Amino acid sequence: MRRGWSLLIKKLKAILIESIRAALSALNFPEMDFTLAPPKAEKFGDISTNIALLLSKDLSQPPLDIAEIIAETLKKEKLNHIDDITVSPPGFINFLIDASFYQNSIITILEKNDQYGRGGTGKDKTANVEFVSANPTGPLTVGHGRNAVLGDTVANILEWHGFHVTREYYYNDAGQQMQILGESVSARYFELIGKENEFPENGYQGKYIVEIARNIYEALGNDISKNDPRFRTEAEKIIFEKIKTSLDKLGIYFDQFTKEKTFYETGAIKQLLEDLKSKDLIYEKEGATWLKATALGRKQDRVFIKSSGEPTYRLPDTAYHREKISRGFNLIVDIFGADHTDSYPDILAALAALDLKTDHIRVLLYQFVTLLRKGEKVKMSTRKGEFVTLDNLLTETGSDVVRYFFIMRSMNSHLDFDLDLAKDQSENNPVYYLQYAHARICNIIKHGLTAKYEFTKDFDSNLLTHNDELKLMRQLVYFPQVMETVLETLEPQGIANYLQELAAQFHKFYGKCRVITDNISLSRARLGLVSSVRIVLSSGLSILGISAPERM
Template sequence: MDIKDTLLAAIEEAAKAAIADGVFPEAQLPNIILEVPPKKEMGDFATNFAMQSAKAFRMNPRKIAEEVTGRINGDWLEHVEIAGPGFINFFLKANVLYDGLKAIMDRGESFGQLPKKDMKPVQVEYVSANPTGPLHVGHGRGAAAGSALVNVMRAAGYPVTSEYYINDAGNQINNLALSVDHRYLELLGKATEDTFPENGYHGADIIDTAQRIIKKDGDKYLNMSEEERLNIFKELALKEKLAALKEDLAAFNCEFDVWYSERTLHPDKVKAAIEALQKNGKIYEEGGALWLKSTDYGDDKDRVVIRDNGVPTYLAADIAYHKDKFERGFGKLINIWGADHHGYICRVKAAMSALGYNADDLDVLLLQMVRLLRGGELVKLSKRTGQTVTLAELIEEVGTDAARYFFIMRSMDSQLDFDLDLAKSKSNENPVYYIQYAHARICSIFRQAEETGLKVTDGVELSLLKDETEIDIINKLQEYEEEIERAAAEYAPQRIARYAYELAGKFHSFYNQCRILGVDDKLAEARLALVTVTAHTIRHALGILGVSAPEKM
């Protein structure tokens, strides 16, 4: 148990003791919150527990604070102060701080990896863009945020599987085949632009696909029937687009455990899902179509799942897909969707409830829009194609590290203004550069220390670390695993981005204030120990974000 857990337990025990003594009435204790105060003179930790519990205990907060603090004691506590309307400020003994740092040092490379949780596996499904063209910057935000969420949940001990749902069935794939077919015919002089399919894809990548087909096979498909040609082009284009999509994601440090094909749902799993709903009395027929009684679960209207022509809707496939997820043994499903899917959440949750699952076991996170800015001006279109800026183009311009950090540093549910100029700048104003430079600086210190023979021994005297900047780093390091736990529980990987930035800032302040080499050997050793742990923590946090930690810059 670390010092924060010890302190939380002490507050809870003191409150329960006051209840047992009859000083406080029987009441449900609120969730106790501990924070590090903004100023050192306000203590090492502070809590607003007294204000939180004032209503439940029907008592003045300061009186609550007095009763609680009077029942707390421990060899780790220097003293306690009550401030303002009832804040409780805790001042820890100096050895507690150094013991905490020593415990982190003893953890070595395992610091930042929490114990495995005993629970059903969690599935995170994200990106899942139609394989009909290149990924754009919006998909990039989903890829960065989704993979960082998977990483932080794994660090927090959750059993997590990442999954990409390949939309390889339905009209979008038919339209892909039609688009490639038309470009193929057009390049061979057998079609014109004015007959391009109404719902076709106009991207330059479609022309590239058609050109590659011609380069490899020439005009051999001209003699086939349109149906035969479309079936061949559908498979060729799908295979090519999916391979390109996987390549872009790999270049973006985004890997998936499972690539799940929508085609595998048809027809058996879709049919089984509809039959299960019918068995539960949640499907009715009207106008020759089958309808889900989604209004029973809060939807604004019932939804068609099988059209009057017998063809399943997209919703039917999604119902079968989510049913299959639960049947695979996942206890929690997390989907990351674009904000334009907001209205779709209720109907999928309704279907899960209708199937007998707990709809609360499905969480849908909505990803807001990304606006690219260059020179303060909005960038809407690709310079290369005149269409939407692709993820590959963004990586080419600013690099994977900057792109990932900028995508993750804001909450998924907030609109993101992505400043291309800032992302490319090599200055402290660029947050990812600022963090990476801290790590590179520490690596430079390691190289210099090695040249002088300085190293950390088992007898390192951590109590020599007394400068305010050193204490700030130690306190920040001791927050790291709690940040991981909260980021995972709240689906908020941006917390790790912010933490890494703040830790880097504290290191830069220390670096400007304190020398490591050229001071007393024991102090130099203690400071080297401190920056060793700092480097690991920065590297670990950047790893969660999918960002590299360079040793030289």
Template sequence: MIRQRLRNLLTKLYPDEDIVIDYVPKDKKGDYSTNLAFKIASRTGEKPETVAERIAKKVKDPLIADTIVYPPGFINFEISKKFLLDSLFEPLEINLGNGKKVLIEFVSVNPTGPINIVNARAAAIGDSLIRVLNKTGFKAEAEYYINDQGRQTDLLAISIRERINQLKGKKAKIPEDGYHGEYLIDLAREVDSKGISEVEEIRRFAVNHFINEHKNTLKNFGVEFDYWIRESDVYQKGLVDKVLKILNEKGLTYNKDNALFFRATQFGDTEDRVIITSQKRHTYLLPDIAYHLDKISRGYDQLINIWGPDHHGYIKRLIGGIIALGYTNDLIKIIIAQEVKLKRGGEYIKMSKRAGTFTSLDQLLAEIPKDVVRFFFLTRSCSQHLDFDLDLARKQSEDNPVYYVQYAYARIRSIIRFAREKGLELPETPELSLIDKEEEFDLLKSILRFPEVLEDVVRNLDPYPITYYLIDLARNFHYFYQKYRVVGDDRKLSGARLFLVNKTAQTISDGLNLIGVSCPERM
């Protein structure tokens, strides 16, 4: 990677500095930039521009064609054209993980209803991270945790029983905090037809129904998991009792008001947390800590959880539990995937799962193609709320960024087919010295930035830069294609341009594959 090579050059000169390399804005000369002079000047009292000039004189490498100092002290590096052209022959190989084992748990929807669009966004994020990590030298696996125990599944069973009563002409007395959505009516009819009447049997049947439904929905969304782990499995392994014993022996629990509390404040939480209620029911926290002990026992180097925005306050208590067991907090990273709001005709659509007024992933996929949904979910950082414009998503034009990127790929494939019809095959050793136009080099530089984009995704554990990169790459291709013919009378130049656009297509294909979006050969 060019950026890494520049970073290494500066690190050799200034080993104690934290070197940051950024891209140069298009209105400035150069390709990469560093603010190193400002950091040094803040300590020496010199002017940043003076320091920048001194640094610029020291940095020498065939990679660099020119070094430019911009007031008040930025150092810009222009990359050698020969180096850029030579780099086009190199395959994409990027090893950031060195075989590090990573487990990402995501979606993990309670088996009480269909997958909603916030969980669907987490699915797109998690699956893309798995793909990127495995592309960059990690051994990443996907896991789905099923909360098949506890009060929510009990409320589900009671709600279904009341729907059965309703089907028999009685009044449905669904608990206030139960599930009121009409999506349970068909399930209640099925349960009744099978003669299932006991609440525990209803709960077991309904949980399995929604687990299977979730698996099918996610498969249709292009997301598959290596492991599906049930909360009941964690109990059966004795891990909940094991965790409780450890916490008790360490003096990290106490009784108050007939409930058992975990001393979470000792680990940075705002208050101690109940782990066994006065009714002797386990809260979510106790089995969740036990579940993470199970994850750790499987030998992963890094645990990553992707949660919804309603779980933000849960982070410190879970990490506190892991630390209480004797592990370090850097073993686990928790990502919050923020809310998704659907818009139609400029208006937001209101959603509530328990009221049954939500849009499920199945409903969304019935209206919007999978490729578009996955791409749109990744057009904002995980930490940002996402407005999903249904009107834009339905457009099959270049206004829709998914089609804009896919069209660039399809256009290049069409160009390659046309070249073959003209008897021109992709050359193995093209004369890339014939590449000399500004638009050609803009496209070339964009291709070579792909590994750097993946490095950013891995560092921040957020795949959204891929969508913006692909849009920019497609834009650079379209700018080039509008101005120059690829296949012309000059066969050597045509061969060089074919090589360039084919690399573009390969990069688009790689990028779309990493976010689970297809590459149509024709559009």
């Protein structure tokens, strides 16, 4: 039932490894770990091994000679699905997989449909992905967009592999930021009703604050006192609605919102301090409360509670993670911006000191988005009201483009975003290349119907022998492997690269091989092929959260 392709190629690989091992022992060569991987160039076949290169030193013989000897030995036994074995400099042994292997594989894909390529790794397991987690002090920026898309896609990847995923948004509703937000709204409110009021020094200067103040004025009238808590709570509510609307446009929804305040109310923070204290990891200095991080292998101690009595964010964050651990997830993923690089290890260290398991926590750090306008950097600051919102970007380009744009490059790389080119880029965005392939296939299938070639699973896949057909099928066969790799690395970019290649193979095939022709049986077989391409494209796009249009 859950034997997908993975198993097919794995089986093939296992057989090859077994055969190579047998050959080694027959030849009295030492045992050694070696790789078995697809080569770069087509002419080297489908799978290559470097075993001869590795043996060269021990045997003090040229790798090419060793490769020949091993290849000859392997050729003596008939290996299933292997058409040919060749040797190429500097000493690779290449295996050519026969067409029937690939032809059979598309039957598997059609049978599995949207289950094709799913592993069972996460079956009966739970995962928590915390992302966005922006404090409700302003609209989401382009930078938050990177976080949002990354987190949601990682969650999709986990779900693909069977994990039951909780998407979680954690935010700070207790600290100084929200305090300042309230004061900013209050100041704008009094400005609005004509009473001169001093704007807080660190206040939020964005226009949206004025709008919120107007909302409050319209809803609650003009006799509110300066320190009324509703300035803060109303602002939080309104901003949160905006944030949710933006995320909604990206198709991102959360299962749980967790407020920092909770951890004060439940006593979790107090408890945490006590527990750390009993481990002698907390001390007082200069009126502040410190975490003895140096005792945990960190470079410096950190303040947990300022001398003003306010905690720093590390304290509630630690309590929050402790609570997340207690919920028993098999995997916990945090999506953080590069500014957290130096802070999350403190949190993990503190948790480990409390004898909590932390090795199932994966922290994904993404580098910042730099915005360019007319070649100049736009410095973003929510507080100063200088930012480009995610909404702006979405209305200009659309969800599919934004999602693809944020996922197609490595999270470890800085992202230069040229606003002037944003729209231009969106018109020749590579995401359309993928979607176009999908739409083309849908159209072919439709065309087949009008030509009375209804696609059925009853066709002869052995008719698919054209070189472009084989290349296309080979690409389809890689898919489960790609999904496995991505599960390990949690770098969604690999999917984008793969789909790009798959679409390219399809477009080439399309140029060379006509699907619907007078040759009925060939037409049926090719319909089977393009249908399986459609399945994989559709799966890949849905994992990326991108639509797979039937026409464009």
